[in-house]
């Protein structure tokens with residue numbers, strides 16, 4: 001653990017030991033990712049269990065507690081930043097409008113792809129594997145053209161809007177294990193800006209729309225998503241579209257609530273309101289997800305990791321729900337904003353050193 005935090009005190013640079021530690025961690029997580037991907041393609045039952053019922057359920061809590069860990073070791077990031085690490089990237093910079101458009105497409109992709117889990121991905125390992133490979137190919141192609149994390153990790157990645165919503169008050173800043181020097185490729189940089197949130201930048205209409213959709217829409221979308229069963233066969237267009245109805249209804253409902261409240265309160269409370277919606281989203285996720293993992297789900301076969309329904313009392317479910325909800329509201333809403341970024345910004349590249357970071 002000391003390597004993880006070795007740059008806390010010294011400030012901005014990675015020590016050789018810390019760099020070696022993070023490279024080993026990236027390689028290890030990349031190999032785990034490759035193993036899960038291989039299982040999804042060739043041993044779907046195991047792959048689906050590892051990916052959807054172990055890796056993905058851990059992710060929201062990790063984003064809340066220490067999203068910097070994931071930003072440093074995500075196997076997709078490790079893959080698509082290889083062109084930049086090996087100096088093959090053209091290192092172009094995106095304009096604010098281009099970044100805003102990528103952020104909006106990322107949010108739209110999230111809300112489009114997640115309901116498809118019920119229709120396709122939750123029960124189809126090869127389809128999930130192909131989805132992951134497609135994202136790796138798109139991210140890597142972008143990595144050949146654009147500077148550091150700008151195009152994929154902080155742009156088009158459909159998981160990034162969730163990182164920005166949940167990661168607003170993490171435990172502390174880790175070293176940045178990817179960017180060697182800061183090229184100011186994203187302003188504000190989600191990795192390096194303390195207490196970042198999805199509406200931190202309102203530069204363009206695209207930024208504003210993507211921020212509004214993820215903050216306002218996600219809690220209701222999650223609620224709706226958990227009320228749709230996994231469809232093993234899609235027999236008609238109607239049954240295919242049915243996986244979108246409840247998530248969309250929830251999305252619209254909480255978006256309206258968010259818009260009304262945000263119009264009623266002063267802007268100084270905006271961050272607090274975003275924290276409340278973030279806590280609502282992650283609490284709602286675990287409210288349904290933990291029971292389904294242990295056999296108490298609304299649809300017993302969906303999302304099951306281990307069936308403990310015969311060995312645990314039923315009151316365990318409300319107890320777990322209250323505990324997780326209380327924890328996330330404490331952590332994200334009640335706890336003081338700690339002014340920490342996800343990772344520590346590396347030294348600015350020479351030509352950027354004099355620039356003021358917006």
Ligand code: SF4
Nearest residue numbers: 179182183185186189
């Ligand atoms: S730390 Fe600097 S170089 Fe790295 S992603 Fe952020 S802005 Fe870009």
